[in-house]
Amino acid sequence: xxxxxxxRALDVEWFLKRDQSRPSADVEDSHRRLIGSDxxxxxxxxxxxxxxxxxxxHQTLGTxxxxxxxxxxxxxxxxxxxxxxxxxxxxxxxxxxxNPTNVLNFLLATLAWPFVxxxxxxxxxxxxxxxxxxxxxxxxxxxxxxxxxxxxxxxNQENWSIAQEWRSVxxxxxxxxxxxxxxFASASQWYALCFHLAAALSLLRSALFSDLTxxxxxxxxxxxxxxxxxxxxxxxxxxxxxxGWACVSSELVRATEFVRFxxxxxxxxxxxxxxxxxxxxxxxxxxxGVLPRLAVALFFxxxxxxxxRELGERHIELRRRLVKGVSVNRQRAPGIPDGxxxxxxxxxxxxxxxxxxxxxxxxxxxxxxxLEPGHSEQQAAEFGYRIHRRVAAGSAEFEQDEALLLxxxxxxxxxxLLVVDAWEAPDKATRRFIRGxxxxxxxERPIYVIVASGMQAVSSETLHTWRDRLALLEDPFLSxxxxxxxxxxxxxxxxxxx
Amino acid sequence: MNSSSSAPPVVxxxxxxxxxNRGKSSIIATLAEEDSIAISPLxxxxxxxxxxxxxxxxxxLFRLVDxxxxxxxxxxxxxxxxxxxxxxxxxxxxxxxxDTFSNSPDFVEECELLTPILQGAAILYxxxxxxxFRENIMAEVEVLRWTxxxxxxxxxxxxxxxxxxxxxxxxxxxxSVVRNFDAHAASFRERLRLLSLFCELVDEWHSPLSQAIELxxxxxERRLEQSxxxxxxxxxxxxxxxxxxxxAPNGLDDRxxxxxxxxxxDALRKREAEEQRAVERLxxxxxxxxxxxxELERPLFQRDLFSERVWSSLGLTGKQLVATYSLAGATAGGxxxxxxxGASLMAGAVIGAAVGGAAALWQLGDRALSVVxxxxxxxxxNASGRKSVEYRVGPHQHLNFPFVLLDRALLHHRAVRxxxxxxxxxxxxxxxxxxxxxxxxxxxxxxxxxxxxxxLRKSPDADxxxxxxxxxxxxxxxxxxxxxxx
Numbered sequence: 001x002x003x004x005x006x007x008r009a010l011d012v013e014w015f016l017k018r019d020q021s022r023p024s025a026d027v028e029d030s031h032r033r034l035i036g037s038d039x040x041x042x043x044x045x046x047x048x049x050x051x052x053x054x055x056x057x058h059q060t061l062g063t064x065x066x067x068x069x070x071x072x073x074x075x076x077x078x079x080x081x082x083x084x085x086x087x088x089x090x091x092x093x094x095x096x097x098x099n100p101t102n103v104l105n106f107l108l109a110t111l112a113w114p115f116v117x118x119x120x121x122x123x124x125x126x127x128x129x130x131x132x133x134x135x136x137x138x139x140x141x142x143x144x145x146x147x148x149x150x151x152x153x154x155x156n157q158e159n160w161s162i163a164q165e166w167r168s169v170x171x172x173x174x175x176x177x178x179x180x181x182x183x184f185a186s187a188s189q190w191y192a193l194c195f196h197l198a199a200a201l202s203l204l205r206s207a208l209f210s211d212l213t214x215x216x217x218x219x220x221x222x223x224x225x226x227x228x229x230x231x232x233x234x235x236x237x238x239x240x241x242x243x244g245w246a247c248v249s250s251e252l253v254r255a256t257e258f259v260r261f262x263x264x265x266x267x268x269x270x271x272x273x274x275x276x277x278x279x280x281x282x283x284x285x286x287x288x289g290v291l292p293r294l295a296v297a298l299f300f301x302x303x304x305x306x307x308x309r310e311l312g313e314r315h316i317e318l319r320r321r322l323v324k325g326v327s328v329n330r331q332r333a334p335g336i337p338d339g340x341x342x343x344x345x346x347x348x349x350x351x352x353x354x355x356x357x358x359x360x361x362x363x364x365x366x367x368x369x370x371l372e373p374g375h376s377e378q379q380a381a382e383f384g385y386r387i388h389r390r391v392a393a394g395s396a397e398f399e400q401d402e403a404l405l406l407x408x409x410x411x412x413x414x415x416x417l418l419v420v421d422a423w424e425a426p427d428k429a430t431r432r433f434i435r436g437x438x439x440x441x442x443x444e445r446p447i448y449v450i451v452a453s454g455m456q457a458v459s460s461e462t463l464h465t466w467r468d469r470l471a472l473l474e475d476p477f478l479s480x481x482x483x484x485x486x487x488x489x490x491x492x493x494x495x496x497x498x
Numbered sequence: 499m500n501s502s503s504s505a506p507p508v509v510x511x512x513x514x515x516x517x518x519n520r521g522k523s524s525i526i527a528t529l530a531e532e533d534s535i536a537i538s539p540l541x542x543x544x545x546x547x548x549x550x551x552x553x554x555x556x557x558x559l560f561r562l563v564d565x566x567x568x569x570x571x572x573x574x575x576x577x578x579x580x581x582x583x584x585x586x587x588x589x590x591x592x593x594x595x596x597d598t599f600s601n602s603p604d605f606v607e608e609c610e611l612l613t614p615i616l617q618g619a620a621i622l623y624x625x626x627x628x629x630x631f632r633e634n635i636m637a638e639v640e641v642l643r644w645t646x647x648x649x650x651x652x653x654x655x656x657x658x659x660x661x662x663x664x665x666x667x668x669x670x671x672x673x674s675v676v677r678n679f680d681a682h683a684a685s686f687r688e689r690l691r692l693l694s695l696f697c698e699l700v701d702e703w704h705s706p707l708s709q710a711i712e713l714x715x716x717x718x719e720r721r722l723e724q725s726x727x728x729x730x731x732x733x734x735x736x737x738x739x740x741x742x743x744x745x746a747p748n749g750l751d752d753r754x755x756x757x758x759x760x761x762x763x764d765a766l767r768k769r770e771a772e773e774q775r776a777v778e779r780l781x782x783x784x785x786x787x788x789x790x791x792x793e794l795e796r797p798l799f800q801r802d803l804f805s806e807r808v809w810s811s812l813g814l815t816g817k818q819l820v821a822t823y824s825l826a827g828a829t830a831g832g833x834x835x836x837x838x839x840g841a842s843l844m845a846g847a848v849i850g851a852a853v854g855g856a857a858a859l860w861q862l863g864d865r866a867l868s869v870v871x872x873x874x875x876x877x878x879x880n881a882s883g884r885k886s887v888e889y890r891v892g893p894h895q896h897l898n899f900p901f902v903l904l905d906r907a908l909l910h911h912r913a914v915r916x917x918x919x920x921x922x923x924x925x926x927x928x929x930x931x932x933x934x935x936x937x938x939x940x941x942x943x944x945x946x947x948x949x950x951x952x953x954l955r956k957s958p959d960a961d962x963x964x965x966x967x968x969x970x971x972x973x974x975x976x977x978x979x980x981x982x983x984x
Binding site: 367394395396397398399401421423425428429432 | 519626633636640
């Protein structure tokens with residue numbers, strides 16, 4: 001089930017959240033050791049996630065949530081099967097020769113209502129793409145998991161609260177909302193699918209092991225038998241035209257019209273023919289109940305799989321760490337022990353810093369902030385990019401920024417590295433400009449704000465201030481990082497050469 | 499303090515403006531001596547304009563308006579430039595900007611900061627001299643220039659790094675005055691110098707501001723005198739402090755003695771703390787009570803009054819103490835020699851010096867002991883047969899005690915007097931050099947003080963007013979010396 005992918009996405013956030021309380025050098029070192037060398041970004045991600053999970057004996061938030069969600073999911077599937085079967089049985093077996101099962105009632109309860117729900121949910125999914133917002137289903141799942149977690153926690157004696165941890169990780173919900181949404185959208189299809197399937201199987205069981213009588217009746221004068229016959233001819237056409245089985249003929253419709261006042265079918269042979277309804281009803285349930293739900297479920301399951309594959313690449317924080325880890329590992333000569341710093345010449349030679357991925361990016365100096373040419377290449381390579389355009393913004397002329405944002409539209413998915421001075425305040429103008437960058441490209445264009453302080457390291461308080469203020473933008477693809485002070489290359493001494 | 503009886507006819511108003519986090523609030527806190535202003539390292543702390551009246555005894559001398567920082571100056575300037583107004587239309591254009599956006603979520607900070615300026619306030623534009631000059635700052639300068647109000651630029655130099663000259667060059671064309679001002683270390687003289695520059699900004703304000711400067715000088719002097727009186731009162735109170743207890747006729751046992759000693763020393767500590775708070779209030783520091791550092795990291799005047807370190811570093815040195823009291827003894831003995839017309843062959847002076855010196859030597863190691871003084875023998879004889887008798891504890895017998903107390907008071911005063919109000923309450927009081935000022939006194943001054951202290955110690959019940967007055971004069975002299983050294 002796709003909950004494991006959601007578990008992986010949650011684990012990424014969970015581990016990154018835990019790393020915040022560790023010294024950054026330790027974090028980088030442990031990341032580097034986990035991902036090894038000579039790896040692509042995706043395999044580095046797999047190695048990193050597996051490594052982190054192994055470190056905690058797979059007792060992670062993601063695995064526990066996935067287990068609990070699977071449990072909850074199975075419970076709901078069981079309930080759906082029961083509901084589908086009970087509904088069908090109630091409709092089928094309540095009938096007798098004097099009061100046969102009304103096929104219209106049966107279809108309304110087992111197919112039409114669920115189909116309406118499907119239509120509404122698909123419509124909502126389409127609208128949701130425009131309006132955003134949280135997914136109600138996700139909240140329901142979160143509540144369910146909270147209840148199950150409390151029960152499970154008592155049994156397992158866990159020392160952390162799953163519900164509480166999940167709630168805290170959900171603050172970063174924007175980063176994994178696609179996986180979460182697709183997972184829940186896929187999972188929820190299975191309940192309706194099981195409802196239809198159970199109803200169809202109950203119908204089959206009753207048809208095989210019991211004598212069913214069907215009819216149709218209506219008070220509405222407008223609903224004539226020929227209209228109904230046309231409707232069924234069209235709806236059963238996919239299998240009727242190809243196999244010739246399970247068709248609804250106009251004779252069947254005409255003969256099985258039932259008048260409750262007289263307690264008789266419209267035609268004398270109505271009672272004999274009425275049993276023929278079961279097979280078209282069975283296939284209708286499968287074709288219009290089970291199949292659409294299965295299709296939607298598989299569609300979202302494929303999306304989940306795709307998001308999962310791209311998780312390491314799309315996650316703006318994790319990607320930077322993976323790129324850096326792989327780069328450093330590649331540069332490290334064999335024989336240099338773990339924990340030792342890589343040779344400075346390797347770190348400063350921009351061309352060698354990262355060959356993991358070298359997509360083009362924009363480098364924008366905000367309000368006169370800039371990095372030295374060599375240093376900026378090195379900084380971009382840390383994120384796995386090469387500088388494609390280098391521009392300045394935030395001057396006293398506001399129109400220049402507007403023009404630049406228009407220009408940025410031409411390369412709407414290229415990442416942007418925005419260099420800012422540490423002593424500047426992340427004021428409204430800065431936030432407005434970043435929002436402008438976001439609006440000038442795709443919603444997932446990575447934007448890195450690099451806080452620089454000349455040759456000095458940026459203080460953690462300053463970095464916190466920048467992160468705190470830019471968090472107001474609620475942009476999941478925005479990351480605030482400090483610029484590493486440039487490494488000065490000392491020419492090797494004669495002793496070192498020897 | 500000689501306050502003016504008539505209020506200034508015009509109250510000069512200064513709007514302190516600048517980019518977010520450049521030290522506007524710090525400058526106001528220091529100029530207005532107002533330590534309640536929220537100064538936060540987080541940007542955007544000041545959201546609304548707040549007025550601070552600098553007043554003396556109900557007379558408003560001038561008004562400072564703390565404004566929010568510019569948040570979108572370049573965009574505001576772009577709006578102002580629309581339609582390319584002429585130089586004469588610029589002020590009206592700024593007013594139109596304020597009116598257009600005053601009830602809108604856009605340009606909230608800009609509208610707020612422009613309001614007092616459009617109402618006639620002069621502009622004090624604050625920049626941070628520790629950061630490099632960037633061209634984008636000119637958008638703010640231009641907006642302010644368009645208001646047409648008198649302007650002065652203050653280059654705040656509160657941090658390390660020095661780009662001051664670049665800032666001066668960049669701001670000079672747009673501001674009539676550009677001055678450096680470190681809000682965290684500005685002395686009273688620097689504040690007065692800045693005020694005198696304010697006089698030049700607007701002609702009509704010259705008279706009220708000159709008067710304000712004069713009143714502030716008088717207030718400064720009054721504070722010094724008042725501090726001297728507070729310190730003198732402390733010395734009198736502590737040097738003559740006694741505690742009366744009842745105990746068994748055969749004396750106090752160890753437990754009772756310790757309890758009463760503790761009570762006695764606590765009373766001295768409490769009195770000293772009261773004096774420190776009074777001096778802090780005098781200088782309008784109302785939030786200095788928190789002591790965050792560990793005891794050993796605090797300045798000497800904030801450590802425990804009876805700690806080993808305080809007594810070894812403050813007060814007179816052993817040598818000075820012996821010399822002072824030998825001289826005092828010799829003077830007393832010499833008086834007897836003089837009275838007998840020299841017939842004693844100077845024996846009085848010699849014996850007096852020896853007794854004074856020996857008394858000082860005897861007490862050198864005995865810091866807080868000898869504080870228990872029982873009733874006289876006559877009282878005790880009369881008390882025979884009673885169940886309990888009265889004991890008087892104190893005054894503190896150590897000859898160095900009042901000198902230690904005086905040193906701590908002087909150090910504390912120096913820390914408070916020269917402390918900028920921009921410093922947060924959490925920042926500890928500090929003094930540049932943590933040593934005892936009394937050690938630098940000349941011998942005659944030490945002797946005069948020791949005489950006054952001896953008088954208090956020997957006759958704690960005598961009327962202390964005269965002694966206090968004499969001490970106050972001495973302390974005031976020391977405070978003035980401190981002022982000059984600063």
